[in-house]
Amino acid sequence: MRNNQYKLWSLTAILVGLASLLMSGCKPNYDTEFGVNYFEVVYKDRGVIFMTAEGGQKTLRIRSNVSVSSWTVEANADWIKLTPTEGQVLVEVDPYHDFGARKGDIHISYGHKEYNIHVEQTSGKSVVFEVIGLSDPKAFVKTLPAAGGEVSVRVRSNAPITDIVVPDSCAWMKLKDKKELQDGVVEYSFTVDPSEGVRPRYASAYLYTSSDISKVASFSIKQKNIIYNLIPLRVEMFSTNAQEPSEGPMKNICDGDATTYFHTLWSKASEGGKPHYLQIALDNPISDLKVEYSSRHNGDGGGDIKRAEVYTSETGGTDDSEWTKVGTMHFPLPGGRKAKSLSNERIKFDAPVKHIRLVPVARRNADPIDPSGRNGWFNMGEIYLWTTTEL
DSSP: OHHHHHHHHHHHHHHHHHHHHHHHHHSOOTTOOOOOOOEEEOGGGSSOEEEOTTOEEEEEEEEESSOGGGSEEEESSTTEEEEEETTEEEEEEOOOOSBSOEEEEEEEEETTEEEEEEEEEOOSBOOOEEETTOSSTTSEEEEEOTTOEEEEEEEEESSOOOEEEOOGGGTTEEEEEEEEOSTTEEEEEEEEOOOOOSSOEEEEEEEEOTTOTTOEEEEEEEEOOEEEEEOOOOGGGEEESOBOTTSOOGGGGGSSOTTOOEEBOOSSOOGGGOOOOEEEEEEEEEEEEEEEEEOOSSSOSTTOEEEEEEEEESSOOSOGGGOEEEEEEEOOOOSSTTOEEEOSOOEEEEEEEEEEEEEEEEETTBSSOOTTSSOOOOEESEEEEEEEEEO
16 A cells, blocks of 8 residues: 555656646746837828929828838939938929929838839929810811801810810811921811702811820811702603603693502513603702602512713703703602612712703613513602702
């Protein structure tokens, strides 16, 4: 029994000794000194530095226990001057005398700590655009007729005009010429295409300078529309070289009745195998012409005109030598019976005319029309002649 107690006491003594040894090993060594370096730009000073064109100063506060020689301060622009001292960096921005804002960056670092601070300075000179003679920016510098023409605009600017843009939607106005005049004045000349529209149209041009891309100047023009007038027609104004005797008499061509129609010769060939024509003698001369017709109210539409040549004459006689071809008209094929088709083209005459000959050369089921036999015919319900008045 005594031996067991002795062993227990011995084991206890060993454990106590080990515990004491371990506790003595975990005690802090108060004789050791710790040195911690720290470095930071004060949080409120890390934002963008904004400067006016006059320039100025800004102090960036630094919290650090290391010497100035240990950290790095630099700028990527020579107009930003930096002076580091204990606890701060003095930022000096030079005055600015040119167009457009300028930007730079300040880089401050120590070890793994890095700070980038952005600097922006407003422009020292503002771009000025002026369209000469245009008191109201919403006014048109010029209003042109539907026939088109030319327009010139003078612009004064204290910066080089590096680009002028006319939108694709206004492609009918084209830059023709540019002239550098005195005192910063530039004259731009534009050509304006003729308009076929029934409403006025508008075009604008936009001027830019690379000195300040935020600035833009613009001006606009207006082009008047044209009005199509329907020419009054009577049956006695019409004649043809190929009237079909069995149907479609000439009186039907302008009677206002959609259930009647005019038809040229199909029962035999025309005299001399010549192309069939429709000839009109107007009461008053016209300077231009668009032709419209309505399709026959019945049938398969084979006689609908696709293409026709237009001739004019001073005399209006039947001899072909008295007639001069002035153009060709193309017609969209009507989508049904009694449907109208208006020529794509408006033919302008060199001089006003009263005598017009329309010679169809293609129809729905014959392109081209062969007039030599019995297949040279065409037909229509009504015909309409249009001429324009420019506003």
